[in-house]
Amino acid sequence: MRLLVVEGNVRAARERHRATYGLTPSESYAAVLKSLAPEAICDIALPADEGANLPERTGLEGYDGVVLTGSGLNIWKAEPETMRQVELAREVYRSGTPFFGSCWGLQVATVAAGGSVRANPRGREVGIARDIALTPEGRDHPLYRGKAPVFTSPCVHGDEVETLPEGAIVLAANPVSDVQAVEIPYEGGRFWGIQYHPEFSLNELSVIMRRYKPTLLAEGFFRDAGTADQWLADLEALVADPRRKDISWRYGIGPDILDARIRLKEIENFIALRVRPVQSERGRA
Incomplete structure (x- = not known):
């Protein structure tokens, strides 16, 4: 199995994540994919970097699946490092290769197919x-096979889908974002995407949240630095001992997040129901 992981971040953001977590976001995502498909070989593309050597359609056709990571960029700014990713996404659609993305990945795939993204009002x-509640279409969709109709998940995003591409099907929503999951057909390809981050373990999430502490304070998520520090300390204590019911109950952190078999179900379904069938067809060809 050959998978391409497309990193959404610029170099500085990648290295900041590596410095605090030990891996870049794309390396972390690749590790998650290999935990679900140990035989997978994961290549990484860096389209945010000027001059990056990116695969064209024929090169993309050699992969069994393409996965887009999250990113700290804002697609509505239409910066060069963003638009290179949009163009790559269009080539992925045209290649017909199974296509998946989290958060930023959903936003890039949406814009590539003709939709738009905005800062979430x-x-x-x-x-x-x-x-996060499945729509009627989501309850019947293979992306959510084995998933509860309402669930929680790790997340970090300030933007949302504003207008959907033609033919897109919303699969999940919640009170903050009307598009928490979507299927998008475009130019012969098909994308499954989610606005949240099931690929984040609680450990990775806690590392990200510690970096976000100034933003969380500035935007009023915490009353003061002491309250923020207590929350972060509690997350880290729960990482160290997931049996800490006093913490998990207090913050509503249940098996949806603590049990990787539940948290990763969407990615597992993408591999099982989109990637493996394509891999098998190519193996017989």
Whole structure:
């Protein structure tokens, strides 16, 4: 199995994540994919970097799946490092290769297919996305096979889908974002995407939230630095001992997040139901 992980971040953001977590976001995502498909070989593309050597359609056709990571960029700014990713996404669609993305990945795939993204007027959704509810279409969709109809997930995003591309199907929503998951057909390809981050373990999420502490304070998520520090300390204590019911109960952090088999179900389904069938077809060809 050959998978391409497309990193959404610029170099400085990648290295900041490596410095605090030990891996770049794309390296971390690749490790998650290999935990679900140990035989997978994961290549990494860096389209945010000027001059990056990016695969064209024929090169993309050699992969069994393409996955887009999150990013700290804002696609509505239409900066060069963003638009290179949009163009790459269009080539992925045209290649027909199974296509998946988290958060920024959903936003890039949306814009590539003709939709638009904006800063969310309801504000940032950060830490834990709550009350993600499957739509009627989502309840019948293979992306959510084995998933509860309402769940929570790690998340970090300030932007949201504003207009959907033609033919897109919303699969999940919550009070903060009307598009928490979507299927998008475009130019012969098909994308499954989610606005949240199931690929983040609680450990990775806690590391990200510590970096976000100034933003969380500035945007009023915490009354003061002491309250923020206590929350971060509690997250880290729960990472150290997931049996800490006093912490998990207090913050509503349940098996949706603590149990990787539940948290990663969407990615597992993408591999099982989109990637493996394509891999098998190519193996018989």
